[in-house]
Amino acid sequence: VNIAVALAVLPLFGKLGAVAPWTLDASSLLAMVGLFLGVDFLFYWFHRFGHRTNIGCAAHAPHHSTEELNYAVALRASVTQRLFSFLFYWPMVVIGFSAEAVVAMVAFHLLLQFLPHTRVVPKLPAWISSWMNTPSHHRVHHARNDRYLDKNYGGFLIIWDKLFGTFAPETEECSYGLTSPPNT
Numbered sequence: 348v349n350i351a352v353a354l355a356v357l358p359l360f361g362k363l364g365a366v367a368p369w370t371l372d373a374s375s376l377l378a379m380v381g382l383f384l385g386v387d388f389l390f391y392w393f394h395r396f397g398h399r400t401n402i403g404c405a406a407h408a409p410h411h412s413t414e415e416l417n418y419a420v421a422l423r424a425s426v427t428q429r430l431f432s433f434l435f436y437w438p439m440v441v442i443g444f445s446a447e448a449v450v451a452m453v454a455f456h457l458l459l460q461f462l463p464h465t466r467v468v469p470k471l472p473a474w475i476s477s478w479m480n481t482p483s484h485h486r487v488h489h490a491r492n493d494r495y496l497d498k499n500y501g502g503f504l505i506i507w508d509k510l511f512g513t514f515a516p517e518t519e520e521c522s523y524g525l526t527s528p529p530n531t
Contacts, residue, residue, distance in 0.1 A: 348429050349457060353450050356433040360446030367441055373448035383503075385439050386452045390502035393435035395513070397428065398497050406431055414524040416489050421464040459503050464489075470517065480505045483517045490521035 364370075371378050397407035406427040413420050432453075439449045463485030470476065470483045480501040488499035498515035501508050508514035 348424070348426055349454065352426070352429045352433050353454065356430075357446055357450055360437065360440045360449060363437055363440045364444075364446050367443045369443045370445070371443035373444055373452075378444075379452075382439060382444055382448060382452050383456070385442075385444075386436060386449070386456050387502050387504050388507060389435050389438065390432075390456060391500050391507035391511075393432055394500040394502070396435070397431070398500065403431065408525060411489060412525050416464060416466050416486060416521070416523050418461055418464050420489070421461045456502055476505070478504060478506055484508075484514075486521045487515050487517050489523050491524055491526045492519060492522055494519070495521065496526070 371381075373379055373382055394407075397403040406425050409425050410420065410423045410428065413423060433450075436449055436453055439452075440446055444452075463480050463482045465482045466486060468482040471479075471481045475481065476483065480499070480503055484499045484501070484505050487495045495515055498513055499505065499508050500513055505514060
């Protein structure tokens, strides 16, 4: 599904890139870091959109509907969620990154999303969990506990949640699934 959506979005990104005021060479280390940070920042807003709007929630609900948290959950996504996801990254093309570089970085970023989808990894040391979205932080995100609702939207970095007031540490056992499970 990701490949099909990426192939559908690539021509649109190519047309947007044609009107970009300049081009950024993603082959330099600094540009790659900038592209990664931009994708991670936009992922935060896409993920928040997926929880805070009706249409985003409808697209994102299959990902949260399971009452378990494991690596297979990372794969649970609707076609509309993937389409919304890719469409959130257009600003990276407009500021000058090539369509191919943006799609490649989004794909890499999606691969990184497997890492936090587990209950097996315990809390990591503070020097890691202070900036990285760890499995502990993501367990909070998937929990339906009242204190954890609408928290920890970060992709690879948890700094966006800390910056925008949506961070919550894991302090109690998480209960997974939707607050109003579907009847089918």
